[in-house]
Amino acid sequence: MKIALLGTGFGQAHAAVYAARGDVEVTMFGRDPGKTAEVASRYGFAASTDLERAFEDDADLVDICLPLRLHASLVLRALEARKHALVELPLAATMADARAVAEAAGRSDRHVFVDMFERFIPANRALLDAVRDGAYGRLEQLSLWNLTAPLWPGASLGLKALPLEAMHSDMDIVTQALGLPARTHVTTVARDDDHAAVDVTMTFDGATVRDSVSALMPMPWGARGGYTATFERGVLESVGTMGFDGRPTGTLTAYTPDGVREVELPPADQYAAMIGHVLAVLRGEAANEIGPETVLDALRLTLDIDRRVNP
Structure with a gap:
């Protein structure tokens, strides 16, 4: 499973889980070249500051650990690029954006996961x-x-x-x-x-x-x-x-x-369990329990x- 991990801050919580697995290949994306290289190297990942690659390369899953204002737009972009998306909570900064993501996910054959760890x-x-x-x-x-x-x-x-x-x-x-x-x-x-x-x-x-x-x-x-x-x-x-x-x-x-x-x-470990669930869904072994439609009331x-x- 190829994963594009966006964010070198809270993204490190996800990085630690991926690094302990043997079934994923991760590229970590960040803005600062030095920090991105250092953090990615710590977990044994490739590093990039070119965000476009996350949506253009052959990643199966885009894992979005960036500021809240970017969540909805990047999930929609991942779906447009026919990639699955995992997004840190909250799903969106407004209900309008959250509903837009839920509707887009409902129309897509790709999965969207919200990190309700x-x-x-x-x-x-x-x-x-x-x-x-x-x-x-x-x-x-x-x-x-x-x-x-x-x-x-x-x-x-x-x-x-x-x-x-x-x-x-x-x-x-x-x-x-x-x-x-x-x-x-x-x-x-x-x-x-x-x-x-x-x-x-x-x-x-x-x-x-x-x-x-x-x-x-x-x-x-x-x-x-x-x-x-x-x-x-x-x-x-x-x-x-x-x-x-x-x-x-x-x-x-x-x-x-x-x-x-x-x-x-x-x-x-809730983060390991959450990511384990995401990967199990993508392998066809489980039903998605953390889709965007399940978080709208919260x-x-x-x-x-x-x-x-x-x-």
Whole structure:
């Protein structure tokens, strides 16, 4: 499988996964010749600063890890060039652009994938399976949280960034579990332009959701997140760390009238699982679970929150 990987920033998260596989050939594309060559060499890839090549050469998949404003147009360009496309989240900066991509993908015989990597976290899959199967009855209350220190030098996690950069995956979980809310309320606090927190409460028919995202934590805190899902007949609680210290953690606990038990989860790196899914679909071994049409509700909700945070 030949892959054109666009972007030397967050693209490195995808690069690390590709480099660990033996079934892909990757060319990394970037703007800065020195940085592009250095990063590509680190992963054993070819390097190029000629973006045109990504769409003109014989790549099977264009992997787009560039700024949000470029996402939709580059996916459309990949489809026009009859290439499959994987795009970092969010899919687009507007619903009009997102719908245009979904419609173009629907007309094409090429696949479009959106990197909804949190769908591949085993604890999140367990939550959505429980909602779908009714294992604990109806979901009545859901609290999600993601609290981080400023672990990415030079990256802003202020109010302008948090909704689209940090809350979108949570909104995907929410909309998959419950659909779109009837009412939404947003509160914020900002330490400065680069450090802030956002709390969102949402009301559904028979359920309530709260999502808290913060970039106000000190460096020793690292990055931690999880959820508490309260059902009619039990509670699922997920707690995890991102493992920036080399020691990632994660637990899922079920509380029911019969007692407390730890839920065994398969080990999984969400990025490796997501890219594994993409390649399995392209080999004809799986159905696409992260197509653009599956993310529209989550994007609509995220953009609504972003407008409230940044009017």
